[in-house]
Amino acid sequence: MVGRFYTGARAATRPLVTALWGPRISGLENVPREGGFVVASNHLANIDSYLIPAFLPRPLRFVAKESLWTQKGPYGAVLRWFFDAVGAIPVDREALASGKGALQAGLEVLRGGDGFAVYPEGHRSKDGLLHPGKQGAAWLALESGCPVLPVGLKGTQHMFSSLIPRRGEMTIRVGTPVTLEEIDPSASKGVRRRLLTARIMDEIQALSGQRRADGPSARSRDQ
Numbered sequence: 364m365v366g367r368f369y370t371g372a373r374a375a376t377r378p379l380v381t382a383l384w385g386p387r388i389s390g391l392e393n394v395p396r397e398g399g400f401v402v403a404s405n406h407l408a409n410i411d412s413y414l415i416p417a418f419l420p421r422p423l424r425f426v427a428k429e430s431l432w433t434q435k436g437p438y439g440a441v442l443r444w445f446f447d448a449v450g451a452i453p454v455d456r457e458a459l460a461s462g463k464g465a466l467q468a469g470l471e472v473l474r475g476g477d478g479f480a481v482y483p484e485g486h487r488s489k490d491g492l493l494h495p496g497k498q499g500a501a502w503l504a505l506e507s508g509c510p511v512l513p514v515g516l517k518g519t520q521h522m523f524s525s526l527i528p529r530r531g532e533m534t535i536r537v538g539t540p541v542t543l544e545e546i547d548p549s550a551s552k553g554v555r556r557r558l559l560t561a562r563i564m565d566e567i568q569a570l571s572g573q574r575r576a577d578g579p580s581a582r583s584r585d586q
Contacts, residue, residue: 376417385530390537399473403500403563404514405571406482423478426465429453473507493573501559510540515570536570
C-alpha cells in the first residue's frame with residue numbers, strides 16, 4: 364500500500380504540471396474503481412513514471428532497482444525514505460534484467476487489489492516510434508485475471524526541452540480497459556499472450572498516435 368507521502372506528492376504535482384504545461388487529459392473515467400488493474404503505456408521520457416500516477420485517480424506502483432535502497436550516508440537514507448513512501452517495489456538487478464522479478468512483484472500487487480504500471484516496450488523510445496511490445500503486461504493480466512488499462516502519452520519528451528514550458532503539447536489519454544474476455548479462451552497460454560499483447564499495443568498506438576517501429580499496426584492493415 365502507498366502512504367500519505369504518495370498522496371501528498373500527487374496532490375502537489377498535479378496542479379503544478381497543469382499550471383506550467385497545460386496537459387490535455389482524457390479517459391480518466393476508464394480507470395477501474397476497485398480491484399487490481401495493469402496500466403500499459405508507451406514510454407517517451409523518464410518523467411512518464413511521475414506523470415501517470417499524478418493524474419490517474421487511483422494509486423499505482425512501479426518496480427525499482429534494489430540498489431537504490433542500499434546507498435550509504437544521508438543520501439541513501441533519503442532515497443530509502445522516498446522509495447518506501449511512494450510504494451516502489453525493490454527488485455534485484457538480475458531479476459529486474461530478466462523481467463521475472465518485476466512480473467512476480469507486479470502479480471502480488473494485482474492480487475492485493477492495487478494498480479501496477481508497466482511499459483510493454485521495455486525501454487524508453489528515443490526515436491519517438493512505438494516499438495514492439497513484450498508480453499509482460501499480457502502475462503500479468505492472464506495470471507491475475509485483471510484488466511489492462513492502455514495509456515497513450517504524447518509530448519512528454521519535450522517537457523524540459525526549453526526554458527519556457529510548452530503548454531498544450533502534452534497529452535495523456537487513458538483508453539478503455541482490455542479484458543481477457545476479448546481473447547479466445549480456447550487458445551493456448553502462449554497464443555493468448557501474443558494476441559493480448561498485440562491488442563494492447565494497438566490500443567496504445569491508437570491513443571498515442573505514434574508510428575510503429577516495426578511497420579503498420581494490425582488494426583491499420585485491417586482497415
